[in-house]
Amino acid sequence: MEILRPRGLFEYFEILWRKKLLIFLVAASVSIASFLIIRRIPSIYESHASIVISNHGGNDERPLSVPTLTSLLQQMISQGNLTAITRRYDLYHQTNGPAPDPSVVVERLRKEIKTDIKMRNYYPDAPESLTISYSYTDPAIAQRVVADLVSLFEQTNVTMRRQAATELERFREKITEIEMRLQELAPQRDLALLRSEGAGRLDNGSSAVRAQRLAATGSIDSLVDKEFMLEKQIDEQKRQIAEQEKLVRSAPPASGLPSNSAYGVLLTRRAEVEGQIRDLATFATEKNPKMVQAKTQLAAINREIERLEGTGGTSLGAAINAASPDARELRTMRRELPRLETELEVTRRELNRKIKSLKELPKELPNPGLAETVPSGELNEARTEYDRLKARYDWLMTKQDSLQMLSGDDGQKVAMFQVIDPPIARMTPVGPNRRLLMLLGVGIALAFGTLVAAAMEFPRLFLIHNERDVEYYLGTPVLALIPETLTPFERRRRRGLWALRWLGLGLTAVAMISVLVTVLYRAQIFQILANR
Numbered sequence: 001m002e003i004l005r006p007r008g009l010f011e012y013f014e015i016l017w018r019k020k021l022l023i024f025l026v027a028a029s030v031s032i033a034s035f036l037i038i039r040r041i042p043s044i045y046e047s048h049a050s051i052v053i054s055n056h057g058g059n060d061e062r063p064l065s066v067p068t069l070t071s072l073l074q075q076m077i078s079q080g081n082l083t084a085i086t087r088r089y090d091l092y093h094q095t096n097g098p099a100p101d102p103s104v105v106v107e108r109l110r111k112e113i114k115t116d117i118k119m120r121n122y123y124p125d126a127p128e129s130l131t132i133s134y135s136y137t138d139p140a141i142a143q144r145v146v147a148d149l150v151s152l153f154e155q156t157n158v159t160m161r162r163q164a165a166t167e168l169e170r171f172r173e174k175i176t177e178i179e180m181r182l183q184e185l186a187p188q189r190d191l192a193l194l195r196s197e198g199a200g201r202l203d204n205g206s207s208a209v210r211a212q213r214l215a216a217t218g219s220i221d222s223l224v225d226k227e228f229m230l231e232k233q234i235d236e237q238k239r240q241i242a243e244q245e246k247l248v249r250s251a252p253p254a255s256g257l258p259s260n261s262a263y264g265v266l267l268t269r270r271a272e273v274e275g276q277i278r279d280l281a282t283f284a285t286e287k288n289p290k291m292v293q294a295k296t297q298l299a300a301i302n303r304e305i306e307r308l309e310g311t312g313g314t315s316l317g318a319a320i321n322a323a324s325p326d327a328r329e330l331r332t333m334r335r336e337l338p339r340l341e342t343e344l345e346v347t348r349r350e351l352n353r354k355i356k357s358l359k360e361l362p363k364e365l366p367n368p369g370l371a372e373t374v375p376s377g378e379l380n381e382a383r384t385e386y387d388r389l390k391a392r393y394d395w396l397m398t399k400q401d402s403l404q405m406l407s408g409d410d411g412q413k414v415a416m417f418q419v420i421d422p423p424i425a426r427m428t429p430v431g432p433n434r435r436l437l438m439l440l441g442v443g444i445a446l447a448f449g450t451l452v453a454a455a456m457e458f459p460r461l462f463l464i465h466n467e468r469d470v471e472y473y474l475g476t477p478v479l480a481l482i483p484e485t486l487t488p489f490e491r492r493r494r495r496g497l498w499a500l501r502w503l504g505l506g507l508t509a510v511a512m513i514s515v516l517v518t519v520l521y522r523a524q525i526f527q528i529l530a531n532r
Helices: 011-017 020-040 068-074 079-089 102-112 139-199 204-249 261-281 289-311 325-360 376-409 433-460 469-476 488-523 525-531
Strands: 046-055 115-121 127-136 417-421
Touching: 011 433, 020 433, 020 488, 020 525, 068 488, 079 102, 079 139, 079 204, 079 325, 079 525, 127 139, 139 204, 139 376, 204 376, 261 289, 289 325, 376 525, 433 525, 488 525
Parallel strands: none
Antiparallel strands: 046 127, 046 417, 115 127
């Protein structure tokens, strides 16, 4: 018959019910194979560590160049650091087959490392804690990997303590020098105060000049401190750039200028900076700080482009893999250095203008009612110098307290990165969820068994089996049904054939288990579901 008789949902259920034993055998085979595959999936153990981030001297005037959390995280997951860890513990090794690609292994390790940064819920917004976790089939190796990752923050604490100790000695020497100078200027300052009090408020102009002088002196002190901090930041930035260049040079070389994505990025950046300069030229002068900074960036970009075009991608600079995280970090550091240098130059110019305006202020009028044993100009200069040194002394004392906390000289041993939850080898696995995988395996087995039964029954749908098929295909109603009559021998023979057929199907299902195990293992279905 070429036309399929329409059937209802219950008829299809009856057909599947007739094939229930076949569905059961196929589903049992697939379920057993799935169970064997799921048992082969190794358990995953997780180890994590929690780090509290302190913010001692965390403002912009801190005496040390403290590395940012972002730079430390990039250094933690850098190619060199992760390559060393994979080689040290032989991660993701294969018992059979070719050796895995090192870059693929490093990328897999980078994906398995999870970091969770918790920010403070008050102003100023800053990271408060960090959680680092890693999952692996061996709990001891997972603990060691996390310990190696956390050791980077501990090494940073040690380095900061050494720097703080060195800076603390230098600050103490400056404090001693300022204390001696203050002791020398104290008598002259007291005499100047007596003269100022004797003069009273008779001359408002003298008071205005004094206020201007004090304001100018305070601005000069602030600019001097800012100049000092910028010089320190520039020195530290140059040191970090040198270390990053060594790290980038040790990376595998790229294939030349055509594959160097930094060349296209530089061209795009040059076009943006040139457009910015054209916009600034409409309202700003050549000495404007933004104009100076933009031209400095443009000159640095042009030099980098000329270097890449001159070498043609064959020199050491062009051989650097521009797409690597280390190279991107190096470019970020290099872009930051001209900005710091421009800011330092602007600060120095502002400092020179403040000093010049301070010298141009008129002298304060002397008080004729007091004895002129000491020239009034010298007393006023001594008083101004004393106030400036006193402000400098207070600032140095504040920074000394911060350095003592960082170096541990105060006896508290407070570190910037405190490991409050060290990594441990947890013996309880976090995955895979074998019960859920078994339920999925049973569902797949039932679906596969139903599909097999449907495939075997589909050709029979076009044949005549009952009175409904006769009425549909012949268009004649059925008056009576004649039951099939068999002899005892035919009944025994039919039962034997039925038993042999199902025995053969059972043996085939058992033999198919090993085939299904191989197929499911190659398909990696449950392995993929276990990693999600």
